[in-house]
Amino acid sequence: MEDIVLKFKERPKLENTVLIEGLPGVGNVGKLAAEHLIDEIDAELFCEIYSIYLPPQVLVSEEGLAELVNNELYYKKDVGKDNIDLLILTGDYQGMTPQGQYQLTDKILSMSEDHDVKKIFSLGGYGQGEMVEKPDVLGAVTDEELIDEMEELGVVFSEEHPSSGIVGASGLLLGMGKRLYNINGICLMGETSGYFVDPGAARAVLKILVKSLGFEVEYDKLDDKAKEVESLTTKLKEMDPSTGMQQDTGKEDLSYIG
């Protein structure tokens, strides 16, 4: 088989497009944000991506239906103040190897000319290693001019982490987009503990994104998920007041919420 197989359900004609990425990662922040956005604006699935770089696995639903792991592309036309089109990437997993990360990202970017992609937003979490009450959204950009624009929306460009990097699809879409495809990009990273899936951080990230794009969405479902997680983490604290956390158990119990 080809290393990456695209199965198109539809061939939308997109213009003046913003590419948004939300794949699994720290706190599952990016994936939660992208999936919530897809739900709220009723974006359309038009392309499934299967690849030898993804785990050799099917996921099985509660009813017993097996689905080959994949990445998915959704679109929505005429969104926000400027009638932009959105192209949204989400999925079950990121590429499992460095080569897989590069090739999957390149496949997405190679479609960007056809889809008239003008800007890229990659969404993710920033693990702080401790519980975060009110998550900031940290930023990284490919062009200095984007810093002011993002700071006005509340994005924090921290000097605390001088030489840190962004690993995986969120980083590569920015870096390869800029260097190999000449498209500018912004990475929005919601602060999160890194121990649990974090719908609260996803909300913070999404709020900045939609403000930047000039439209609004509801957050009820994300808020419900956040409450569910909070209730579970509170229970865990009560079970083990000394450490305030039972990491392993917690992870297992919460992992399916995302």
Place this chain on the structure above:
Amino acid sequence: MEDIVLKFKERPKLENTVLIEGLPGVGNVGKLAAEHLIDEIDAELFCEIYSIYLPPQVLVSEEGLAELVNNELYYKKDVGKDNIDLLILTGDYQGMTPQGQYQLTDKILSMSEDHDVKKIFSLGGYGQGEMVEKPDVLGAVTDEELIDEMEELGVVFSEEHPSSGIVGASGLLLGMGKRLYNINGICLMGETSGYFVDPGAARAVLKILVKSLGFEVEYDKLDDKAKEVESLTTKLKEMDPSTGMQQDTGKEDLSYIG
């Protein structure tokens, strides 16, 4: 060399075919079931599969004969009530890398058009982490309509494991079969401890399979193997009554039975 090399001994013309997979895995359940089936219906080896994705190794028989590790395809024509043809995949190992798993599975599926494959059964074990008295057979399918059909045969579609997956050939044959080749499939997983090779679980899986395909086989040899394993595990329990198990020793002693 090519990544995957097929050595044909014969080119059978198959029609109305069911593909059955039983490669090594948890409790060796799938491999035991497939090999027993091959023996009982006297299926014919027609294709050996060698590959850089398999371990770089020969196996040596008791007499001292070295054989390059491989996968094998067997066939049997006009089986059961509907005179279906069977295509059975078994082998020494599964692919050692994700890429290898994908490519080996794709090679099998790419032959399915020629062989008129209409349905896929992948056989495996489901590790419960504790001894299983009477193994259920859990199921996963690629199409909702298959659930009823399988439940009537006694397959359990459990809601206990909502987001679990099936890794390896058993999963990929279903997922890739459905998405890339448009063939439906059923995975039958026999409950097993996961500590020993489990001819009992293999029998449970095989019983469902042949009922579904409308024929019968004897189970004497599987029953003999099951007794042999049981006798050894009982001895182990006696040796160490506190834990009831000496895992490492047990594994070594029993591994050659399969």
Place this chain on the structure above:
Amino acid sequence: MEDIVLKFKERPKLENTVLIEGLPGVGNVGKLAAEHLIDEIDAELFCEIYSIYLPPQVLVSEEGLAELVNNELYYKKDVGKDNIDLLILTGDYQGMTPQGQYQLTDKILSMSEDHDVKKIFSLGGYGQGEMVEKPDVLGAVTDEELIDEMEELGVVFSEEHPSSGIVGASGLLLGMGKRLYNINGICLMGETSGYFVDPGAARAVLKILVKSLGFEVEYDKLDDKAKEVESLTTKLKEMDPSTGMQQDTGKEDLSYIG
């Protein structure tokens, strides 16, 4: 994407060229030396190398600018007593896999004919496992005749380590340069503890290099960095006089200096 992508900013015409490599490695000695040389002689960046063999990552600057990790080629014409041209290779990372190391090195060497490369210097550190007061520069060469030449410059050809090897780009440039491209090479390895980035060892290596090429550079900036590291390691010794070292903390504090 291609496994290795070259982005040329300029296509210099080089003659009578010496290729100098300083990529990250033990004590970051080679990279520090190459970067200092580039600064001092004002060498020009003319080619960026992106590759699936590098980590799938962007680095983020203090201001928040994301840059795809890469290797870089610089040049400087008419240097030293013989008006040689220099081709200097440095970068963020070495290839992450053996295959990546081979292919990235081969890509550099395959450009060497066009650039009339006559000799290769690879720069690195030699980890001694203990603090080194006054670092020697150890050597390895691809041709016996180069030994005398290098010994006259003060390079040590030690018999202490009979069967040791040089792993990575510094080794491959020599070995592949000689065997596959018929270009001789010299590896200069500055003694270093291996625990910290080591501008002092970089200075020692660079001093031999420029003497060999017949020109001089200032070392003020390397000396400043060396003092900064020394001051930090001294503090660490005071914090933990028993061991004289707090490795993990030290590494983290010093890693950004390079």
Place this chain on the structure above:
Amino acid sequence: MEDIVLKFKERPKLENTVLIEGLPGVGNVGKLAAEHLIDEIDAELFCEIYSIYLPPQVLVSEEGLAELVNNELYYKKDVGKDNIDLLILTGDYQGMTPQGQYQLTDKILSMSEDHDVKKIFSLGGYGQGEMVEKPDVLGAVTDEELIDEMEELGVVFSEEHPSSGIVGASGLLLGMGKRLYNINGICLMGETSGYFVDPGAARAVLKILVKSLGFEVEYDKLDDKAKEVESLTTKLKEMDPSTGMQQDTGKEDLSYIG
């Protein structure tokens, strides 16, 4: 670069050829035997094999000369009672990945038609996990008829290890030689502790090999190496009489003897 690069120094015309493999492995038995044979019969190096599947490394001699790691092919014409030609494979390392093992072995075998290879001997060690006073030579073959022939020469076909395998080049040359190139082969494995390089086991293996091929060699140099190892292991036993062995130290001290 090509995955595997052959550099020919000469293109010998071989007939009625026996291929002998002795690459690094357990106790370095195969490599010691092959190198001793090359020395004793004065075989000629005619092909160097470089590959991305070998470690990305140069080895450095005592004098400071760097050599890219490789495999090497030697030949000797008109050897023994039947005037056979010998093709001998040895080298610094085996392939580092399963794929590398397969491709390197296939490259050797693909040359076998040109060189009229009629039979393959792969040489190696069989780790017993304890000191071996008088090493037997265990055998594995690709054809039943070879068993009698080898038993007459003193090779042991043990039933002790029913389902064990032979991993790496020694196994693949047999398995791929038989299945993909239709050439029969014999693996000779000298019993060894597995803790040290073992010139004694190499001698035992070589003695069988040359008897089978109908000629004789001297063993003085192997005997000297064996005494050197014995003297060192005896010292180690004296240093630690309780265990009789200081594994880590021992390994380091002895590794360069091979």
